[in-house]
Amino acid sequence: MDPLLAVAYLRVSTDEQTLGMEAQRAAITAWAQRQGVTVVCWCEDLGVSGGAELEKRPGLLEALRAVRDLRAGLLVAHKADRIARDVYVAELVKRDLRAAGASVALVEGICGDDPFSEMAATVMDAAARLERRMIAARTKAALGVKKAKGEKTGGSVPFGFSLAADGIHLEPHQVEHPVLVRIMELRRAGLGGRRIAAILTAEGHQPRGAAWNPGNVQVLADRLMAEGMGLDLAPTFSANASSFQERSA
Numbered sequence: 001m002d003p004l005l006a007v008a009y010l011r012v013s014t015d016e017q018t019l020g021m022e023a024q025r026a027a028i029t030a031w032a033q034r035q036g037v038t039v040v041c042w043c044e045d046l047g048v049s050g051g052a053e054l055e056k057r058p059g060l061l062e063a064l065r066a067v068r069d070l071r072a073g074l075l076v077a078h079k080a081d082r083i084a085r086d087v088y089v090a091e092l093v094k095r096d097l098r099a100a101g102a103s104v105a106l107v108e109g110i111c112g113d114d115p116f117s118e119m120a121a122t123v124m125d126a127a128a129r130l131e132r133r134m135i136a137a138r139t140k141a142a143l144g145v146k147k148a149k150g151e152k153t154g155g156s157v158p159f160g161f162s163l164a165a166d167g168i169h170l171e172p173h174q175v176e177h178p179v180l181v182r183i184m185e186l187r188r189a190g191l192g193g194r195r196i197a198a199i200l201t202a203e204g205h206q207p208r209g210a211a212w213n214p215g216n217v218q219v220l221a222d223r224l225m226a227e228g229m230g231l232d233l234a235p236t237f238s239a240n241a242s243s244f245q246e247r248s249a
Helices: 021-035 058-069 087-100 115-148 177-188 193-202 214-226
Strands: 002-012 038-046 072-077 103-106 161-163 170-172
Touching: 002 021, 002 058, 021 038, 021 072, 038 058, 038 072, 058 072, 058 087, 087 103, 177 193, 177 214, 193 214
Parallel strands: 002 038, 002 072, 072 103
Antiparallel strands: 161 170
């Protein structure tokens, strides 16, 4: 392995804006010039979390293969958390590189094979994992608050609801919401997804897709039951579902 040849790895997740691909590329290019190292290959993971498992990181896997194929002595990244925010994944990468006779190089951070550097790198990997889990916990808590307030939490608007005029809150859909009530009635009667889907079709209720999917209906019914969305809490609607009026709690 040639210690003056390097494979560069860049990663950015969908929620990261401060350290984009171009910024990482520029930092690695400047580092390589200072160190007299030639970057022989650039590998990227775009929109991939640093906590993702190794097999779900195509760019990183490509970088590890390139190190062996090109006889590069270094896998260089801007920071340790670009390679992984998970201690286990970071160690897998380092072991693979050591087996190939290569090592990790960082533009910013501690790297090396001596005991102190290895300990420091392990601590930094653990800190990155802690940060990732704290971010996930805060995000989950924030989404929980938004959900409790009846606000949209991202993705598509759930079946049975529509986005209110303010673009934030959800409100019952005049046509779809009665279908939720009907699904609850059938589920409480002990029917499974296949029977419920057949009844909804026979009664003329329209799904958002081409047809009612029994598996999706089962998941929806079970989720409504698990979240305690009973019929006694659901809004009541007129027979033709053209208008609705919530029953007082």
